[in-house]
Amino acid sequence: MARYRCVPIDEAVAERFRRDARDDFGNPLRRVEASSANGFPCRRCLHCAEPGEAMLLGSYDLGRPRGIYWAPSPIFLHARSCRGFAAEDVLAPIIRANTLVSVRAYDAGDLCLYDLGHVCAGAEVDAPLMRALADPRTAFVNVHTARPGCLLARVERVVSA
Ligand SMILES: [Zn+2]
Structure with a gap:
């Protein structure tokens, strides 16, 4: 099985959102x-x-894919302030908890590998995610919510030294 990590947004981006109250495109963040x-x-x-917690909502400029498949995400x-997720071989709780997720695999040239794409409940994502990560063409995988299409997390292989 491929070793992997779910990658959160960078700390610098999170801190900038909180400090400036603006997203990556200059929109005022919504506080909900x-x-x-x-x-x-x-x-x-x-x-x-948790219910009752204050959240910020804004548009995020995904690092990858670039080029034709690039898109921003709410x-x-x-x-x-919260601690960035940093675990290996552990599926991000926000992926597991989502009722319908979309697995999107990309190659090193940031092109989408359609045959590895899959939509399923977050609780059942392990098999299609592992299939995508095991494919030698895959450079990284983005997992989105399947209905609104928002990025949940990028997933990368852990390459042992
Ligand atoms: Zn958090």
């Missing part, structure tokens, strides 16, 4: 209160907000 257990996934700690972020 989480009103359900699984509906407010933070892209920094990769945990779902993201939630804890309004308070």
Whole structure:
């Protein structure tokens, strides 16, 4: 099985959002209160907000893919500072908790590998995610919410030294 890590947004991006109250495209961040257990996934700690927690909503400039398949994504972020997710071979809780996710694999040239794409419940994502990571063409995988299409996390192989 390929070793992997779920990659959160950079700390610098999270801190800039919180400090400037603007997203990557200059929009004012929306401040919202989480009103359900699984509906407010933070892209920094990769945990779902607890109901009542203050969250920020803004548009995020995905690092990759670049080129033809590039797209920005709406993201939630804890309004308070939170610790970036940093575990290996552990699926991000926000992916596991989502009712319908989209697995999107990309090659080293940032082109989408359509045959590795898959839509399923987050709780059942392990097999299609491992299939995508095991494919030698895959450079990285982005997991999105399947209905609105928002990025949940990038997933990369862990390359042992
Ligand atoms: Zn968080």
